[in-house]
Amino acid sequence: MSQITLVLPHLLPLPEFAPDLVRALQAPMLASLLTRTNAHERSMAVDTARALPHEQWLARALGLAPDGEPAFAAAAMRGFGLDPEDGTWFIVNPAHVQIARSHSMMADLRHLGLLEDEGRALFEAARPLCEEIGRPLRYGDAQTWFLRADDWGHIDTATPDTVAGMDLTDFVPRGPRALAYRKLQNEVQMAWYTHPVNAAREAKRLPAVNAFWLWGAAAGGTRPAGEVTSFKAPGWIRALSQRKADSLDDIKGALAQDGLLYVGNLADSALAADWGTWLHQVQQLEDKLFAPLHAALVQGRVTKLRLVLSSRDGLAEFTTTAMAQRKFWRRPTLDRLI
Known part of the structure; x- marks a missing residue:
């Protein structure tokens, strides 16, 4: 059994596009992970910040x-x-x-x-x-x-x-x-x-x-506190990673062990405001990542999942467990991406 922190930069769409994009998404497993939670919180980026919200979070998490x-x-x-x-x-x-x-x-x-x-x-x-x-x-x-x-x-x-x-x-x-x-x-x-x-x-x-x-x-003495598995990450994040996934299929192996999983394949399309490609990539994540994660939670192979999602404007964190996923009275929705 494992505890996983999943960092997904740019899964939060920008506010002006978010309602339309969320309506276009067909991602029931992601919806369940975001809705049936133990805790969630959201914070806005500071206008004067010189790093994106997920970069600031990653720096703090790794010391x-x-x-x-x-x-x-x-x-x-x-x-x-x-x-x-x-x-x-x-x-x-x-x-x-x-x-x-x-x-x-x-x-x-x-x-x-x-x-x-x-x-x-x-x-x-x-x-x-x-x-x-x-x-x-x-x-x-x-x-x-x-x-x-x-x-x-x-x-x-x-x-x-x-x-x-x-x-x-x-x-x-x-x-x-x-x-x-x-x-x-x-x-x-x-x-x-x-x-x-x-x-x-x-x-x-x-x-x-x-x-x-x-x-x-x-x-020179600065060292990271924690292990990272990365997919589609810039060179500096790959250098911080003990394990590197070459495809979304490779990520499944990371679900069996504790640690921080960084998935960066949405950055290119989000920064370019190419929302058609962004939608396609999120649908791929639904099949290759969110569905396996949801199954691992329900089956008890993952005991706790922490989702760290970001946009240029803010950061959202969600924590869920197998018990939380049994909260059937909470209708899964993607509205928390908005």
Whole structure:
């Protein structure tokens, strides 16, 4: 028997779309899990937050928010087999920034599609620029690097998903050392501007890698408290995961053991407001995840299930058990997604 916490970013639709989307969903097992509960609560995101609600929750749950802000870098480094030593490290994500007439905007990193050889080549172009000013740069994967900057710890930065599709003016890193960061950013941008990787990408009509995003500062001693299984997660979450599912079918194996299960396949469609795809993906989750979870609860193989659902605007938590699922007088409904 196991106790499972299931984190599902973006399963809460945005308020303006929620009623229509909930009416379109056919997900009776999810409805039962949300309705027949022991406890549930909902909270709204703070307008000034620089991380999405589920990212803040995950940081707290794993003990990676020592000063109240998500501090994922050191733990993610260890997941890639890198030693963060005793310094302060940031996660660095190569990115594409679009310049509009009145503002600039960073695209969702999932759309970058950076291949391993491309990421490695751009990393090698950026590394000497970082190291010549005493900022070691380390490689995790094509889209996840790490920069050591012990005196930049008080730069206010935001997570990439918080920034995706938003006006960058509201999220420009701020703090006493932000100017040094922007100077390094400019030098790397110039090195990448004529880089063969970008020339080849533009020839294929792929977005150029013309910026990098810095965030997630953490001291080297920071370690996660708890185990994670992940599916369709960004590189930094995969690095925090002891187990990684390659498909929804693989998730069923995680239902037999305690732990935290992160399922991130809704992020792409939700951040892009592609609600048709979002509906299709939720229906897949109904068949491949919610139905098996409901069966495991009713049969006693899972003793307690905690659902952590989020949108850009808020977070909802539901706790259910086998006993709660016997509350037949509660008619299953998806209204709690609204």
